[in-house]
Amino acid sequence: MAFSKIYERALTLKGGEAALQALLPRVTKTGDLEALGDDRYLSEMTRCIFKAGFVWRVIERKWPDFEAAFDGFVPLYWQQVPPEVLEDLARDERIVRNMQKIRTVPENARMIVDVAREHGSFGAFLAHWPSDDEAGLLLWLKRHGARLGGASAQYFLRRVGWDGFILSQDVVAALRREELLDASPGSKKALLQAQEAFNNWHRETGIPYSHLSRILSCTIEN
Known part of the structure; x- marks a missing residue:
């Protein structure tokens, strides 16, 4: 069709042009994807991972506390964080204390740091991956990231404004x-x-x- x-x-079904247009997501320009800090990419990955299988509004309400607990999600720090820091987070009442999901933060931080070394930043890597191969990008994220298979990676890309x-x-x-x-x-x-x-x-x-x-x-x- x-x-x-x-x-x-x-x-x-949606009641006309204005109503439908109001539902459409933002699409971030290439330069803005490149300008977004790698800490924001790690933050959004983590947000989508914690939302998976959980009540989304609870994660959104607690997200400022997540940001505080994870000290702003700086990948260079989290890629080599000591195990005791993760153990402390698993007892931290500010966040959802799911150790399996907490452990994705250093794993995905290492992925982001590795990509940034090669491409300059994780944003530059995303900005130059074409939308006509989103399937390839999703398979790449599943292979190299932690808990980024399925819908989590798709919602992560949507949240940062990548066009897919x-x-x-x-x-x-x-x-x-x-x-x-x-x-x-x-x-x-x-x-x-x-x-x-x-x-x-x-x-x-x-x-x-x-x-x-x-x-x-x-x-x-x-």
């Missing part, structure tokens, strides 16, 4: 409706099928990938 038909369906799709429940349902996805949503095959669909729609419309994704999700009645 042409994306214009999908857009019309979204307009109908999210395979939310509604997006998956819409892709299945259009007979563009028949694989398990968490599989490599599903990522590649979704990538092909969004690449085709982007070529057709010129609309940012994150907007295509959000518009598509709006065609499912809830």
Whole structure:
């Protein structure tokens, strides 16, 4: 189906152009992705990891305390943090005391530091990874990061404004409706099928990938 038909369906369900446009996420410019500090990337990764399988509003409410507990998420510090610091955090009532998720911070800090050594910064690395290969980026994050498989990496990219799709429940349902996805949503095959669909729609419309994704999700009645 042409994306214009999908857009019309979204307009109908959401009540018109203004209402639909208000739902679209921001897309960060390349220069702004590069300018964002590596500490902010580690912070947003960690936020999305802690949200996974938990009540999102609780994490959002406690996030200023997370920032304080993790001293601003500076990767150069956290990549080599002593084990006793992690043990203290597992007893810190300011945060959600999940040791498995706490341990992702030094692991992902090491990933960010390694990338920054090669590319100048983690933001520069992201800024130059093309949106028409988000599947490749997600597979890279899963392989090199900690707990960055599945939706956590997708929501991390959306939060920092990188232009990509999210395979939310509604997006998956819409892709299945259009007979563009028949694989398990968490599989490599599903990522590649979704990538092909969004690449085709982007070529057709010129609309940012994150907007295509959000518009598509709006065609499912809830």
